Amino acid sequence: MSDIPNQAFELRDLTKAYDGFRLGPISFALPRGYVMGFIGPNGAGKTTTLKAMINVIHRDGGEVKISGVDSRVVSMEEVGVVMDTPMYVGEWTIEALRLAIKPFYAQWDDSIFTARLRDFDLDPTKQIKDLSRGMGVKLQIAVALSHHATLLILDEPTSGLDPVAREEVGDLLRQFVADERHSVLFSTHITSDLERVADYITFILDGRVVFSGTTGDLMEKYVRVAGDPSDLSAGQRDLVIGYSSHPTGFDGLLEAAHRAELPPSVLTEKPSLDDIVIYMNKGAHRG
Amino acid sequence: MRVASGLPSFWGPTQRGTGGPSAHVGLSGWGTLTYRTYCLYCTYTSGPTADSPAHRERQPMKIVISNRSGVAIYEQIREQIKAAIMTGDLRTDEALPSIRGLARDLRVSVITTTRAYADLEAEGYITTMPGKGCFVLPRNEELARENALSQIETALGQAISVAKQNSIGKNDIITRIELLWEDSDE
Numbered sequence: 147m148s149d150i151p152n153q154a155f156e157l158r159d160l161t162k163a164y165d166g167f168r169l170g171p172i173s174f175a176l177p178r179g180y181v182m183g184f185i186g187p188n189g190a191g192k193t194t195t196l197k198a199m200i201n202v203i204h205r206d207g208g209e210v211k212i213s214g215v216d217s218r219v220v221s222m223e224e225v226g227v228v229m230d231t232p233m234y235v236g237e238w239t240i241e242a243l244r245l246a247i248k249p250f251y252a253q254w255d256d257s258i259f260t261a262r263l264r265d266f267d268l269d270p271t272k273q274i275k276d277l278s279r280g281m282g283v284k285l286q287i288a289v290a291l292s293h294h295a296t297l298l299i300l301d302e303p304t305s306g307l308d309p310v311a312r313e314e315v316g317d318l319l320r321q322f323v324a325d326e327r328h329s330v331l332f333s334t335h336i337t338s339d340l341e342r343v344a345d346y347i348t349f350i351l352d353g354r355v356v357f358s359g360t361t362g363d364l365m366e367k368y369v370r371v372a373g374d375p376s377d378l379s380a381g382q383r384d385l386v387i388g389y390s391s392h393p394t395g396f397d398g399l400l401e402a403a404h405r406a407e408l409p410p411s412v413l414t415e416k417p418s419l420d421d422i423v424i425y426m427n428k429g430a431h432r433g
Numbered sequence: 434m435r436v437a438s439g440l441p442s443f444w445g446p447t448q449r450g451t452g453g454p455s456a457h458v459g460l461s462g463w464g465t466l467t468y469r470t471y472c473l474y475c476t477y478t479s480g481p482t483a484d485s486p487a488h489r490e491r492q493p494m495k496i497v498i499s500n501r502s503g504v505a506i507y508e509q510i511r512e513q514i515k516a517a518i519m520t521g522d523l524r525t526d527e528a529l530p531s532i533r534g535l536a537r538d539l540r541v542s543v544i545t546t547t548r549a550y551a552d553l554e555a556e557g558y559i560t561t562m563p564g565k566g567c568f569v570l571p572r573n574e575e576l577a578r579e580n581a582l583s584q585i586e587t588a589l590g591q592a593i594s595v596a597k598q599n600s601i602g603k604n605d606i607i608t609r610i611e612l613l614w615e616d617s618d619e
Contacts, residue, residue, distance in 0.1 A: 180542075317537075324537045343540070345543055416503075
């Protein structure tokens, strides 16, 4: 048996309330060595959750464990954080940043940092405020790698990036988990990034976990349905999540287990991850 | 671990798909992620792989992943490795790429490659040695024969349905098969 906990992180009944918004209680966990995508529409509570995990904001209740240790006491060397914009002073150059943060990390490795800057085409004399969105993400990843983080937490790392840069970030994450001790949690609203990369998906809506499990299980749990509205009884219609009808037909999402309850004339197909997010969101906010 | 020259070496930047003449990784249309190919032999060869003897001597086996075929990615991986074992492209006792290395190189999730390997193991094609990796098991002749027969049945089934649609009789087909069989012997 290894003494490394096999949970990369675990959230239990995490809550946080703001005026007009209530997160949780939410619970989910990620086994070590995998990538988890964290999805949900804007305002669902993704960033709040991530910030509570890394103690940028105080949680009202619940537990967050990283590698089995309470996140408030765990060594932050373990965790690499990539936020929307780098949480560094904009006027600093990358070189000044290196000197400033190095003392905080016992395991800091200058040679890794230099090598990654070179790989990522980042000029150490550049000021942080002058970095593009993609370069900011890469800089934060370089920092995380240099202090030997085992868990990367990224907030929307691919938003605002073009497809080529998005693919590069995806490659970096896959490269990172080629080491089985490493894990990744990243939030995104670009679900096309996820269908292939993410081993696990956690989907939240209005501050609640709707689904947390493997990507395959999520994709197999639902089917997209479409057809003629007059084929459905009222009871059957209620089974359809995010039901919407228009003059030429209806469409929506259905739990695959309910397929036999709808007439065979209804078309069913594999949903995309986008379908699932859109219909579930529509279903949650209907009437 | 070193991968084929067309892929970035560790953390490499952006020279994907532009490797030299011996790059075995053809990233066709990688911008749109239509499909990609990946040379199996490079993954477990140490040193500069493009020049490795194993690579030069042999027809590299490739895994080609389609995003649009509708076939699950783990099934595509499983079937292609199976085919390589059946044809002898992958030999008995040969090491397969590591689950995580293959996931990274094919750009799929670790669970996807894990599932493909688990299926191959359950079907008796490969074995896992803890701490060492996955290896090709001796070819099971009975299994190979059954596999071949099922392929033949599928192909003949297609031929029969074409024949029936066009009112061509059974004897005509049998004659055709005999002719083609003799032709291929020459």
